[in-house]
Amino acid sequence: MTHHETAEPLVTTTAAELRAMSGSEFIVLLRRIQLRSGLTLPEISRRAGTTLPRSQVYSLFRRCKLPTKPGQVRAFVTICGLPEPQVARVMELWATLREQAALAA
Numbered sequence: 001m002t003h004h005e006t007a008e009p010l011v012t013t014t015a016a017e018l019r020a021m022s023g024s025e026f027i028v029l030l031r032r033i034q035l036r037s038g039l040t041l042p043e044i045s046r047r048a049g050t051t052l053p054r055s056q057v058y059s060l061f062r063r064c065k066l067p068t069k070p071g072q073v074r075a076f077v078t079i080c081g082l083p084e085p086q087v088a089r090v091m092e093l094w095a096t097l098r099e100q101a102a103l104a105a
Helices: 023-037 041-051 054-062 070-079 084-104
Strands: none
Touching (some): 023 041
């Protein structure tokens, strides 16, 4: 795994805010994390390099569905400056929502 250039968030995200009950809520959470980082989507893509191409950064928000690739979610929130315990929490949320979606299918 490559080391990504991370941001110092303009506004920190609290552990209590790291909640999502659906794919669309997860997208809202990612957007909140991104806005608080102060980074634009092109800046996030530039910092991610090949891990998260620009088109995939934008596609994270284009639909209200849960992202399919965990590495992209991890890279996104890491670049946005979340500390590792919060990155782990976001990944737990993602895994739980993916599991629920699979069971509902």
